[in-house]
Amino acid sequence: MKTTISIEKTKSERTRHPEDQLGFGKYFADHMFIAEYSEGSWKEARIVPYGPLSLDPGASVFHYGQALFEGMKAFRGQNDRIHLFRPDFHVRRLAHGAEKLCMPSVPAELFTEAVEALVKVDSSWIPKSEGSALYLRPTLIGTESFLGVRPSQKYLFFIITSPVGPYYSEGFNPVKIWIERSRVRAAVGGLGDIKAGANYAASLAASTAAKKKDFAQVLWLDSMERKYIEEVGTMNVFFKINDEVITPALNGSILAGATRDCVIQLLKSWNIPVTERKISIDEVFDAHKTGQLKEVFGSGTAAVVSSVGELADQDHRITINNNQVGDLTKKLLNEITSIQLGKKSDPFGWVKVLES
Amino acid sequence: MKTTISIEKTKSERTRHPEDQLGFGKYFADHMFIAEYSEGSWKEARIVPYGPLSLDPGASVFHYGQALFEGMKAFRGQNDRIHLFRPDFHVRRLAHGAEKLCMPSVPAELFTEAVEALVKVDSSWIPKSEGSALYLRPTLIGTESFLGVRPSQKYLFFIITSPVGPYYSEGFNPVKIWIERSRVRAAVGGLGDIKAGANYAASLAASTAAKKKDFAQVLWLDSMERKYIEEVGTMNVFFKINDEVITPALNGSILAGATRDCVIQLLKSWNIPVTERKISIDEVFDAHKTGQLKEVFGSGTAAVVSSVGELADQDHRITINNNQVGDLTKKLLNEITSIQLGKKSDPFGWVKVLES
Known part of the structure; x- marks a missing residue:
């Protein structure tokens, strides 16, 4: 099924900023995609100039938290072609999230065609x-205007795009992570495994407190026993203990990250043992004490791979790999970014190259 | 401190509906209050015609769940005067929620003056x-436009009003409640004790599933042991066992309802033993088995007091008080609604009568 997407080009281009001053998520490109859902179907799929949404103050997104998103990237690849990274993964995850939030899913065709059309319209915004x-x-x-707790009957699906600069413009340096002992991001049986706004709302107080202590992000522990590791801030997390890489198994409250999946597939292809299982913070401390904790890193779409140099809470403070980026961490970052740009072959089928 | 609130009256009045067809939260009155927060202060407090909000698609409310609300009521009381119910309680709870969500609190003066000015402007919308x-x-x-997980630096505080009809227009009948065994509304350490959109997002799948089974709402159990009772759907819950009334203690994941507080204060004033403590679903089943479970009821702003006639899950189904509204439940509903309307004296200072 081919969706008809109308395109209205902007008449006043938005300000462009030098690539080394882009940062992350500060600026938006010229256009956005919008489609509306009501009475069981998606309507009026269109690309329009980036601009404000007009919503009734009774819209359910303002009251009952029906908000879900994806984060993905388009690159300027080899031969100047546009590379989309894992669009299929993101459309599947959005559908899973929509089901949990009682929202209609966005059909894969609509999602794919919208992403591709929008990226082509704003291709000049892809930094190089x-x-x-x-x-x-x-x-x-959710956009239906009513008060009362039930799923909305109207929805808006939109895509905005933001040119983002090199994440490691100041060098690929390890970050300090604070272990959150009292606050909880999500519980099993809740929304932790989907990209619902709700999870991020629940994370703000902890991350704000950690930043005040000069830590980059927090390490979340499970809501029940408060000892099993879930994820790091906005990333999944991996521990290299001796020659094995361990990451928390997806238990329903941990987000199934696209980059997490990349890391696992790469490690397997390299014959490096990688295990998805429960791992407690005490096991990490013990491995550090006995010299077996070699590397810790996070994975996410924004940072790709992020090296963790220090883990701390009220009573502990451990330095990992002398606060140096580990070899495996470096290799993973290099491999994934090389595949994204088409500098290396893509045996996993992660990259979709757009025909221009 | 007196806030200056500008008032722009509507030029096209909204459609009014007969009081017996109002329902709940379906229609909105002519005006709304809006104020904007940026650079550390609230600005442009104004009453304007009810209408759409214009927000950037990057606004944090669409992505990171910074959304918080209150629900309160204004009544047409004795001598046709306007009665506000517990505005002080709501301003305090909003402030507590704002702090947990890293949002600026709304000053009590601003909140109070906004509510009073708006209700006076739309006083003809208060049903009789x-x-x-x-x-x-x-x-x-949160309204700041950016992508990246941190608190917004801009906010919108608005108040909309909806004329609502009698909740028990079809009679004060007991409702059936489904015990949710797998999904979790909120965990201790999370946002359960505040009126964040996030909690309601987390509740939709369970309540939708319960409604399909012909149950009105769900009974939420604790996220850790899945046996202690937290609340019912959008209400707090009380169990009369023999002559004692028991309600779950506020543990950080249960909303501190305004009506819950009313019920506790009234029971104390009547010398009826009321205990806030942990209570498990098994204790309720046991009390039913031995004939000691006399009444179960919920409390909330919308329904005031709601009688529970049946509690069920996969393996249990108990009928309470022969599916009849209990005497205490009836007495509480009558007392609270009488105080709200000024038919009975208000020893607790719940009602604020507006000078016209």
Whole structure:
């Protein structure tokens, strides 16, 4: 099924900023995609100039948290072609999230055609410098105006795009992570495994407190026993203990990250043992004490791979790999970014090269 | 401190509906209150015609769940005067929620003056029939446009109002409640004790599933042991066991309802033993088995007091008080609604009568 997407080009281009001053998520490109859902179907799929949404103050997104998003990237690859990274993964995850939030899913065709059409219209906004990208934010919100707790009967699906600069413009340096002992991001049986706004709302107080202590992000522990590791801030997390890489198994409250999946597939292809299982913070401390904790790193769409140099809470403070980026961490970052740009072959089928 | 609130009256009045057809949260009155927060202060407090909000698609409320609300009521009381119910309680709870969501709190003066000015402007929208009210929905949302997980630096505080009809227009009948065994609304350490959109998002799948089974709402159990009772759907819950009334203690994941507080204060004033403590679903089943479970009821702003006639899950189904509304439940509903309307004296200082 081919969706008809109308395109209205902007008459006043938005300000462009030098690539080394882009940062992350600060600026938006010229256009956005919008489609509306009501009475059982998606309607009026269109690309229009980036601009404000007009929503009734009774819209359910303002009251009952029906908000879900994806984060994905488009790159300027080899031969100047546009590379989309894992669009299929993101459309599947959005559908899973929509089901949990009682929202209609966005059909794969609509999602794919919208992403591709939008990226082509704003292709001049894809930055060229290494590590930069056009970040895409597909977003699904409830828009029906009513008060009373039930799923909305109307929705808006929109995609905005933001040119983002190299994440490691100041060097690929390890970050400090604070272990959150009292606050909880999500419980099993809740929304932790989907990209619902709700999870991020629940994370703000902890991450704000950690930043005040000069830590980059927090390490979340499970809501029941408060000892099993879930994820790091906005990333999944991996521990290299001796020659094995361990990451928390997807238990329903941990987000199934696209980059997490890349890391696992790569490690397997390299014959490096990788295990998805429960791992407690005490096991990490013990491995550090006995010299077996070799590397810790996070994975996510924004940072790709992030080296963790320090883990701390009120009573502990451990330094990992002398606060140096580990070899495996470096290799993973290099491999994934090389595949994204088409500098290395893509045996996993992660990259969709757009025909221009 | 007196806030200056500008008032722009509507030029095209909204459609009015007969009081017996109002329902709940379906229609909105002519005006709304809006104020904007940026650079550390609230600005441009104004009453304007009810109408759409214009927000950037990058606004944090669409992505990171910074959305918080209150629900309160204004009544047409004795001598035709306007009665606000517990505005002080709501301003305090909004402030507590704002702090947990890293949002600026709305100053008590601003909140109070906004509510009073808005209700006066739309006083003709307060329905007159018994059980009806003008429902007020103060709402606080993050509006800064950026992508990246951190608190917004801009906010919108708005109040919309909805004339609501008698909740028990079809009679004060007991409802059936489904015990949710797998899904979790909120965990201790999370956002359960505040009126964040996030909690309601997390509740939709369970309540939708319960409604399909012909149950009105769900009974939420704790996220850790899945046996202690938290609340019912959008209400707090009380169990009369022999002559004692028991309600779950506020543990951080249960909403501190305004009506819950009313019920506790009234029971104490009547010298009826009321205990806030952990209570498990098994204790309720046991009390039923031995004939000691006399009444079960919920409390909330919308329904005031709601009688529970049946509690069920996959393996249990108990009928309470022969599926009849209990005497204490009836007495509480009657007392609270009488105080709201000024038919009975208000020893607790719940009602604020507006000078016209």
